[in-house]
Amino acid sequence: MKRHRGASALTLLCAMAVLTAPGLAGTAYAAPAAPAPPAAPGTPVPGAKSLEQVHKEIEELYRQAGTATDAYNLAAGEAKAQSDKIVEIARQVVAGQERITTLKARAGAAARAQYRSGGLPPAAQLALSNSPGMFLNGADRLRQGEKATADNLAELARTQTDLQQYAADASARWQTLEANRVKQENAKNEIEKKIKAAEELESKLQAEEKARLIQLEQEAQYKAQTAWLSSGALKELQGTASEAGRQAVRFATAQIGKRYEWGHEGPDTFDCSGLTSQAWLAAGKPIPRTSQEQLRLLRKVAVKDMRPGDLIIYFDDASHVGMYIGDGAMVHAPRPGRTITIAGAGSMPIKAVVRPDA
Template identity: 35%
Template sequence: MSGKLLRLVCIAATAAGTVLVPAPATAVPEPETEQHNVADLLTDLQELYRKAEEATEAYNATEEKLKKQRAETDRLDRALARARLSLHDSRGAAGRLARQQYQSSTDISPYVRLLLARDPQHAIEQGHVIGRLAQERADTIGRLTGNERKAHELARKARTALDRRLALTERRKKERDEVRARLHDVEELLASLSRDQLTDLAEFEQNGITKAQKKFMASGALGSEHSSGTDESKGSTSSVRAPSAEGDRAVRYAVRQLGKPYEWGTEGPRTYDCSGLTSQAWAEAGTPIPRTSQEQWKRLERIPLDELRPGDLVVYFPKATHVALYLGDGMVVQAPRPGAKVKVSPIAANPVLGAVRPDPTGKPLRRYEPPELPEGATDGSDEGYEGYAAPAPETSTR
């Protein structure tokens, strides 16, 4: 067995959690066996990448919820401060009224005071004043009681909501880090492979992508996008469907990010993960969308693939764990995965789940000129093997 093949077989077995028994020295594997083992290794790696991305997208979703909860908690804190200030004022007013009542208290009945008064009319007016003071005291006590109840309820809501979100975030972070730890073991093995071995693995996957792309394009899934015609949704200088003005801005933003590294859980401006790129592209276009690929798939309007136009989002895998921004001509801009950079890739580089449109009411531009792609926009691996360096397991908190 060649050293190269033995190494690949060992890695495949390690990734699958199995124990290898060395084959007899005389055993000579058939070429199909080597290909089969590379395929097994690739399957294991892709599964780990998907699990890691799924966990990271779940963590990203929790981060977004936590941001919103923090804003809500800040609002509750401000309301609580106002309620406590009002409570302090109510207590001060109640104290003043109590002192006034004590200073003016007497054992003489108000009726007797009226009979003995030299000026009964003045006494009656005094009685009205006293009555108003009594009503004010009652109102103050009511406000005091209400403010105490409100302050207590606001404090309880703020504590409960924040504790719940913090607990959820910690749990999601633990899940993400567990998957990353599993992925780290395989990534260390990838980093230890020779350049030739990495090339074999990358070529094997790229051949699969090429076949999948050809099959996808031949299926007619994109409809008549590439045919010429008088459809006013087509740009006059391109066969690509014209996007809306917002879609055009989103595409141009994404193109400007080409070459920037992929990094878990980031949304620019120096590094991106898949949904970080798409969410920021549309935020820059003036149309904020959900942060994660799952929420983008869930909440944005779904469209048939044969209606794709630049700026639409293409979502991948059954659990919607990856997303890219459609560029046109069967190509997307994406942040693929660790070790890779933002690049232009075939739309079928991953199994397509469907597509969504962030601006369903946006009218297509009458004239559209696709952005000019920089040299090397499609260069580099869609798989993330080139120049790979295994990261250390993440231990810091965010």
């Protein structure tokens, strides 16, 4: 545990060094260091898959789990929205019922008043009145009372109609809520299945093979980042973070060392979009919960215009997201079994860059 905390503190210290450089930029990722020499491989088993094949399978399973996690998070958000709406409808129903009770009481009072006056029409009251002036005053009040009664009954009818509509809305919302719960359950099962399959593959590896597996991950990231830098992408990056972007970066890098856990958005564990959405929420800018919705709803910017705080969406299915922090680096929650860390912005296939505070 102490070693883990020490490693986290060291990583955080490195992150803060990046943050305190001018414009949130330094040189750490401009020329990435090559991975250490590979560990000696274990004794190969005849007919067994190569470690490289196992590595590709594990990475693909975790990426598929990331896609399913996005689907789960989206369904969870939709279910919460429907649940909140149902609660609001319930409040409207209670208010409507209370209003109907008040309106019925008024209607009853008007009926009793008419009964006490004998229910005589205005012409009959004029014939029986000893004073035309008194009658005219009474007739005016009567007309006002009749209008008030008519308005009261009309409002009563409208309120009853509203209650019927509330009931229909609540029924529809319940159906949508149930559908979203089914989507959540299916996505959850898919996530757990993919993670279990990946963990089973890893569990069959020897200690030196597991070390080599981590080395293969680092090599793949190094190769991709080097290719991205060689394309000249970093030479064009001149963007300076906005104040909100700086706040988002500070929040995200403060989480370095915390575990990835699918479906979580803090404070102790995060998935990839949970980290980015909470970072921007901390900066005062609520954004969509999932990487796919972040891609769909936030403004896209060119890679050459990328600035710290922008979100980098990865893979064709937008199943992963990280936050650019400057100097060709990003912070992200990688996958199950890993912790929040800094990596090269080009270490995975970039699909798009989006700006939450555009």
